[in-house]
Amino acid sequence: MSDTPETVLVEHVLDAISDQRLRAGTKLGEQALSDLFSCNRAHVRRALATLAAYQVVDLIPNRGAFVSTPSEDEARDVFQARRAIEATIIRNVVRRADEADIASLRAHLATEDSIRSQNDRPKAIRASRAFHMLLAKIGRNSVLEHYLAELTMRTSLIIGLYGSNAASLCSDDEHARIVQSIADRDEARAQEMVDHHLRHIEGEIAFGEEAPRVGPLSMILSPDRATG
Amino acid sequence: MSDTPETVLVEHVLDAISDQRLRAGTKLGEQALSDLFSCNRAHVRRALATLAAYQVVDLIPNRGAFVSTPSEDEARDVFQARRAIEATIIRNVVRRADEADIASLRAHLATEDSIRSQNDRPKAIRASRAFHMLLAKIGRNSVLEHYLAELTMRTSLIIGLYGSNAASLCSDDEHARIVQSIADRDEARAQEMVDHHLRHIEGEIAFGEEAPRVGPLSMILSPDRATG
DNA sequence: GTAACATAAATTGTTAACAATTTAAACAGA
DNA sequence: TCTGTTTAAATTGTTAACAATTTATGTTAC
Numbered sequence: 236m237s238d239t240p241e242t243v244l245v246e247h248v249l250d251a252i253s254d255q256r257l258r259a260g261t262k263l264g265e266q267a268l269s270d271l272f273s274c275n276r277a278h279v280r281r282a283l284a285t286l287a288a289y290q291v292v293d294l295i296p297n298r299g300a301f302v303s304t305p306s307e308d309e310a311r312d313v314f315q316a317r318r319a320i321e322a323t324i325i326r327n328v329v330r331r332a333d334e335a336d337i338a339s340l341r342a343h344l345a346t347e348d349s350i351r352s353q354n355d356r357p358k359a360i361r362a363s364r365a366f367h368m369l370l371a372k373i374g375r376n377s378v379l380e381h382y383l384a385e386l387t388m389r390t391s392l393i394i395g396l397y398g399s400n401a402a403s404l405c406s407d408d409e410h411a412r413i414v415q416s417i418a419d420r421d422e423a424r425a426q427e428m429v430d431h432h433l434r435h436i437e438g439e440i441a442f443g444e445e446a447p448r449v450g451p452l453s454m455i456l457s458p459d460r461a462t463g
Numbered sequence: 464m465s466d467t468p469e470t471v472l473v474e475h476v477l478d479a480i481s482d483q484r485l486r487a488g489t490k491l492g493e494q495a496l497s498d499l500f501s502c503n504r505a506h507v508r509r510a511l512a513t514l515a516a517y518q519v520v521d522l523i524p525n526r527g528a529f530v531s532t533p534s535e536d537e538a539r540d541v542f543q544a545r546r547a548i549e550a551t552i553i554r555n556v557v558r559r560a561d562e563a564d565i566a567s568l569r570a571h572l573a574t575e576d577s578i579r580s581q582n583d584r585p586k587a588i589r590a591s592r593a594f595h596m597l598l599a600k601i602g603r604n605s606v607l608e609h610y611l612a613e614l615t616m617r618t619s620l621i622i623g624l625y626g627s628n629a630a631s632l633c634s635d636d637e638h639a640r641i642v643q644s645i646a647d648r649d650e651a652r653a654q655e656m657v658d659h660h661l662r663h664i665e666g667e668i669a670f671g672e673e674a675p676r677v678g679p680l681s682m683i684l685s686p687d688r689a690t691g
Numbered sequence: 692g693t694a695a696c697a698t699a700a701a702t703t704g705t706t707a708a709c710a711a712t713t714t715a716a717a718c719a720g721a
Numbered sequence: 722t723c724t725g726t727t728t729a730a731a732t733t734g735t736t737a738a739c740a741a742t743t744t745a746t747g748t749t750a751c
Contacts, residue, residue, distance in 0.1 A: 275736065287513070298702090492733095503705070
């Protein structure tokens, strides 16, 4: 892909959101961002417009840009949309995945397993999301893949806002069962597993809780961080 | 909603695309747009970034912005995504629609009927799209509603590119049957009707055909046009 | 000590000028 | 007439300066 300042900025912010380093409500000041990414404010403003279109940033006139804070209703809509989209994705996967795809899924399960033993929460969150995005990729529908990318980021915001500490991580167990039903080419079961998995995640969210605020932008968004 | 120059510009371009006044491949020059909407180029660039994020505009570095030209593969992905999303939407509608909602659907059918007799193709296209968006609204899931808005616009581009002249309009007949099954609270039938309807539209597309080019931007995008 | 107000700082919004690149046009040579 | 080159025009990209608004600070009155 291209490598414009806008793209770099957008990708970094999206990564930070999906890793839950950037939390809902955080202000994204223009000066701060243009300093961090050593570009001018015009670039920043364009990038923020893009992020706003992705619905992970709210643009408030004369006030600036803020990481969006999903309401409870919005959160439920996001999860229902995920179920709708991932149901079709998993159907595509069962029908289209070849042996190499299934191998990559198993490899990913192993990675998740090893990460789980490290107790590195941000890393675990990233790997969990990556599993769902890997499914989307194997499903080979670029439109659904793009929407799922957006929805998983919004899910990260939601879990960061309302999620209980213990919960809010995909259990490797459920991921493994999903992969097994793909390998078995059991479409109905795979769909049911994914649906159950998503409802499980949603069920663990405790609406009403509060979210701790977070450190300065420079700690969260340093551009020299690996893009993973 | 807010009334910034960016918003106005985005809305007008989206309307023009969904009405098929703006066709795939049309160049959206910065000067032309800033003249048309009497704003400066900074506004135009921000608006174009938003439209690019909506995936209805391609931004090519140093070349400018163009209405995006969906490939055949992309078109199939768009239709599959629509089936996935509208399946859930129609389920929501059957479960959540009250009498007023059903009345508004019947009213819309009447409007479509009267428009059909006028032989005004752009008007018919707009009304057809409005039916699907009305369903999305009644379904009361703002995330799915937003995605359907994007997908129906991309559908307009696809039909404008590949659609045969005769076809490519939702038949009122199918819309009427959908409304009837909603009124009957027949979830399975409603879902089947919507799925069939979307496959019908997709089936009438003739990939391989070419699209005629189109007149100047000023004719297509005059900002004083009603937004209705 | 608190509330309301005035002032200063910081941030966002707007505009214009200039540089770099691409596109179109003019032109010369074969 | 066609091809390739050079020149000019138009378009996009970049930057900085300034205006308007919001936020923070400090002061005064009660």
